[in-house]
Amino acid sequence: MRRTVLWLACALVLGACRKGEDIPAAFYDCAFSHTDSSATNPAGGAYQAVLDGMVSGGVVGVTMSVYHPGSGMWTGAAGMADLHNGVPMKACNISRMGSTVKTFTATTVMMLAEDGLFDLDDRIAAYLSGDVIDRIENADRATIRQLLQHSSGIYNYIQSTAFQTASLNDLVREWEPYDLLAYAYGKNAYFEPGTDVRYSNTGYIMLGLLIEQVTGKPFARVFEERIFQPLGLTMTRFAGADPVPDGIVRGYVDLYSNLQVIESTYYSGWDYHTADGGLISNPYDMSVFLRALLSGGLINAASLAEMLTWRTESAPDPEFFPIAYGLGIFKVETPEGTAYMHSGDAIGYYANMLYFPDDGTTVVYAVNSNYGRIDALVSTREALARILAGTR
Amino acid sequence: MRFVLVLASVVLTLALHGQARSWPVAVSVFNTSTAVPYTRFFTTPVHPGIQAGTEYDHRARARSRLFQSAYLNYFYHGHLAQGIGLGTELGYEHRVWRGLVAETRLGLGYTHTFTTAEEFTFANGRYERKGDRGNARFTPSFSLDLGWYLRPGDRNAPKLFLRYQSWVEYPYSPDFIPVMTHINLHLGVRFIIQRKGGDA
Numbered sequence: 001m002r003r004t005v006l007w008l009a010c011a012l013v014l015g016a017c018r019k020g021e022d023i024p025a026a027f028y029d030c031a032f033s034h035t036d037s038s039a040t041n042p043a044g045g046a047y048q049a050v051l052d053g054m055v056s057g058g059v060v061g062v063t064m065s066v067y068h069p070g071s072g073m074w075t076g077a078a079g080m081a082d083l084h085n086g087v088p089m090k091a092c093n094i095s096r097m098g099s100t101v102k103t104f105t106a107t108t109v110m111m112l113a114e115d116g117l118f119d120l121d122d123r124i125a126a127y128l129s130g131d132v133i134d135r136i137e138n139a140d141r142a143t144i145r146q147l148l149q150h151s152s153g154i155y156n157y158i159q160s161t162a163f164q165t166a167s168l169n170d171l172v173r174e175w176e177p178y179d180l181l182a183y184a185y186g187k188n189a190y191f192e193p194g195t196d197v198r199y200s201n202t203g204y205i206m207l208g209l210l211i212e213q214v215t216g217k218p219f220a221r222v223f224e225e226r227i228f229q230p231l232g233l234t235m236t237r238f239a240g241a242d243p244v245p246d247g248i249v250r251g252y253v254d255l256y257s258n259l260q261v262i263e264s265t266y267y268s269g270w271d272y273h274t275a276d277g278g279l280i281s282n283p284y285d286m287s288v289f290l291r292a293l294l295s296g297g298l299i300n301a302a303s304l305a306e307m308l309t310w311r312t313e314s315a316p317d318p319e320f321f322p323i324a325y326g327l328g329i330f331k332v333e334t335p336e337g338t339a340y341m342h343s344g345d346a347i348g349y350y351a352n353m354l355y356f357p358d359d360g361t362t363v364v365y366a367v368n369s370n371y372g373r374i375d376a377l378v379s380t381r382e383a384l385a386r387i388l389a390g391t392r
Numbered sequence: 393m394r395f396v397l398v399l400a401s402v403v404l405t406l407a408l409h410g411q412a413r414s415w416p417v418a419v420s421v422f423n424t425s426t427a428v429p430y431t432r433f434f435t436t437p438v439h440p441g442i443q444a445g446t447e448y449d450h451r452a453r454a455r456s457r458l459f460q461s462a463y464l465n466y467f468y469h470g471h472l473a474q475g476i477g478l479g480t481e482l483g484y485e486h487r488v489w490r491g492l493v494a495e496t497r498l499g500l501g502y503t504h505t506f507t508t509a510e511e512f513t514f515a516n517g518r519y520e521r522k523g524d525r526g527n528a529r530f531t532p533s534f535s536l537d538l539g540w541y542l543r544p545g546d547r548n549a550p551k552l553f554l555r556y557q558s559w560v561e562y563p564y565s566p567d568f569i570p571v572m573t574h575i576n577l578h579l580g581v582r583f584i585i586q587r588k589g590g591d592a
Contacts, residue, residue: 165428
């Protein structure tokens with residue numbers, strides 16, 4: 001009897017483990033035509049070595065683009081797009097880009113300000129109402145510029161332990177903007193508006209609502225019309241309409257910091273419908289976007305100058321390079337020089353895009369694994385220093 | 393490992409002790425969640441669990457008792473983890489009115505968790521499928537119960553109970569998420585198995 005119970009218990013534990021989804025390799029083929037100098041780029045071997053080094057340390061898969069004005073665009077990949085089906089990563093593969101979308105959100109807001117739909121120094125309360133304004137401290141006084149620059153002082157909902165545990169409790173839930181904003185209701189602001197800077201996803205959800213309010217369209221459609229289509233970003237989309245589109249690489253998390261990963265492709269539902277995350281793209285398209293923005297191809301010179309007006313936080317993060325906040329973009333002092341950057345996390349994905357204004361070098365990389373011990377290979381100061389040392 | 397052995401011996405001792413006279417058995421089904429304790433009561437989606445245990449009275453009076461419990465449980469938290477746990481609790485029960493009792497428990501446990509998804513392990517420079525050996529967790533807990541004895545005044549009567557158990561999982565993810573907090577909401581019954589000649 002006891003042996004039967006033991007066997008039943010073992011069968012219960014083992015049988016309750018879900019296997020991965022069987023997906024044909026053709027699912028990851030890219031309908032993507034572009035020209036680059038990858039085959040002839042003299043530094044291609046060095047770039048590839050950076051990617052191979054990340055994968056040999058425990059990153060599941062990585063794609064990268066490196067653009068130098070002299071040698072053009074190089075794209076490469078290493079590792080796996082799908083572990084269950086044994087599919088290697090390709091440079092064209094699309095991945096979740098997380099908070100890098102904030103640069104798109106900010107760019108769109110700057111465009112709409114250029115159109116005269118609002119002024120950056122208008123209060124957000126002039127356009128939004130209800131609980132968003134009444135129950136989020138500082139929301140009644142914060143300006144659009146302060147939301148863009150993270151200087152509103154508004155509480156970052158992602159910092160809420162209640163949100164973090166709720167997100168883990170329902171990993172496949174798709175969160176709507178007001179579900180997320182509710183985690184900022186009643187929370188103390190970090191500081192008075194305009195007196196400091198501190199990263200806040202809450203502010204960017206509000207900016208997404210602002211875009212929808214003044215255009216009468218979903219913000220993702222405005223991204224499409226104002227940025228994706230004009231730049232020909234055929235591999236770029238927003239998650240909302242199709243959160244797990246054909247071709248997206250599988251995501252993996254090292255949740256327990258032991259380099260034992262599980263798939264998390266469907267677990268980023270908190271950023272499918274809000275303007276603080278949810279972008280899906282590849283490093284080629286992201287490079288095209290970043291260079292277009294910073295060369296004045298998307299917004300006028302005055303708007304760009306406003307985006308690149310910097311503020312530093314009163315309590316800098318000692319774990320990272322010195323950083324300054326612009327409008328939807330950061331300035332970071334790396335060992336390889338000053339770069340404009342934005343990074344992004346989703347559950348199982350990480351991406352980073354950097355532009356070096358001294359010579360126009362643009363580096364974008366995306367990985368399909370994060371958290372635990374993998375973060376030390378992709379997103380820390382040391383990781384970024386290693387990656388840039390091999391690509392500058 | 394020593395902790396697990398000590399805990400297992402406590403569970404076994406209590407079970408055998410109970411069997412020598414009469415055997416209080418508590419069985420419950422529960423909904424487990426990752427949540428900040430006392431911010432939520434019932435959470436969705438439901439992640440089911442089942443628990444069986446026994447108790448030993450340190451001291452029993454007309455309106456109260458101080459007791460030790462021992463339990464085994466299993467939970468399945470969809471997409472995240474499943475676990476098999478054992479533990480012991482020091483409990484205090486106070487009769488409030490007729491069959492109504494309030495109870496509090498302070499517990500210490502061990503849970504071995506396994507992923508509920510296919511796991512890939514990094515070895516020799518690449519990820520490979522390997523058997524999941526699971527993760528060891530200490531699981532201290534604190535519970536508040538409301539119970540109802542079906543025959544007021546009779547300590548051996550069956551008791552229905554609702555238990556709000558908060559517990560933490562440690563270590564969870566070193567250098568990333570050190571501790572994970574949980575809530576289990578139990579619905580259960582405690583009853584006495586009388587042995588022939590037992591004195592309950």
